[in-house]
Amino acid sequence: MLDKKAIDQLWFEQDEKYLQLQKLAIEKPDNWQSVFHLIPKRIVCMDERVQLREYREPIIGLAGSGILLSDKQRQRFVDKLAQEVDPGTITVTYHEYCGACNLYCFDHPDQQPLPVAKKSAEELRKMLGTNKPLEKIGWSDDCQIKAAGKTDFHHARVIFVDGTGKFNPGRLKLIDGFLLSVRYYPDDAYIMKEISIAISLCFGNHGFGQERFHQYPLLIALIGDETNEQYENRHLSYLVKQSIKDHSLETIKVIDLA
Numbered sequence: 362m363l364d365k366k367a368i369d370q371l372w373f374e375q376d377e378k379y380l381q382l383q384k385l386a387i388e389k390p391d392n393w394q395s396v397f398h399l400i401p402k403r404i405v406c407m408d409e410r411v412q413l414r415e416y417r418e419p420i421i422g423l424a425g426s427g428i429l430l431s432d433k434q435r436q437r438f439v440d441k442l443a444q445e446v447d448p449g450t451i452t453v454t455y456h457e458y459c460g461a462c463n464l465y466c467f468d469h470p471d472q473q474p475l476p477v478a479k480k481s482a483e484e485l486r487k488m489l490g491t492n493k494p495l496e497k498i499g500w501s502d503d504c505q506i507k508a509a510g511k512t513d514f515h516h517a518r519v520i521f522v523d524g525t526g527k528f529n530p531g532r533l534k535l536i537d538g539f540l541l542s543v544r545y546y547p548d549d550a551y552i553m554k555e556i557s558i559a560i561s562l563c564f565g566n567h568g569f570g571q572e573r574f575h576q577y578p579l580l581i582a583l584i585g586d587e588t589n590e591q592y593e594n595r596h597l598s599y600l601v602k603q604s605i606k607d608h609s610l611e612t613i614k615v616i617d618l619a
């Protein structure tokens with residue numbers, strides 16, 4: 362585990378970008394629309410450390426390459442995605458030290474997170490019908506893509522809840538955050554499940570912990586699609602409220618980036 366000094370540093374080095382994001386809720390820069398221009402080409406864990414920021418490409422954030430989806434939900438995810446994106450153009454990724462796969466292995470103690478992550482990604486790849494090979498993200502030498510941050514610590518101070526499916530925070534070099542591409546999630550219950558998991562990772566032992574968010578709360582940034590009532594901010598905001606009702610509201614702040 363990291364010592365307090367290292368954790369302090371991870372917190373303070375993000376202050377400027379944290380404040381920048383809060384300002385975005387009030388005023389958008391001229392190039393704001395450019396964060397929605399490209400069609401995503403990769404499915405990546407929602408984890409803030411594996412989002413390929415240096416690529417500046419939009420991605421689809423989904424916990425553990427779909428490990429937490431039931432078979433029926435996984436099919437629904439694929440169907441929803443196929444309505445908007447050519448599934449053959451998608452690369453599925455998986456990553457080391459995945460919190461979602463860890464959670465899965467708590468319930469399946471005979472299994473290990475990394476093989477579970479790869480298996481889930483492979484299943485999704487087959488269902489999408491894409492020939493693009495899987496990509497591994499992480500810190501080891503055999504990873505095609507390097508992850509950011511630390512293997513055993515979530516440095517996210519923000520959760521992005523994206524109802525557009527195209528939001529590309531890397532484009533404007535925004536602060537790292539969990540990215541939940543809820544546009545393609547199978548149902549409201551699953552959206553709430555991932556929001557709850559992202560919060561618990563931020564507030565848990567492998568994140569900054571809830572105490573730290575008292576002065577500068579965990580930001581839940583809503584990026585709604587105001588042309589679609591299923592994904593507009595009003596509905597996303599309702600789902601977030603349902604997901605956070607067990608938490609102290611002083612440590613969470615919902616902001617509107619639509």
Ligand SMILES: [Zn+2]
Binds near residue numbers: 456
């Ligand atoms: Zn993960």
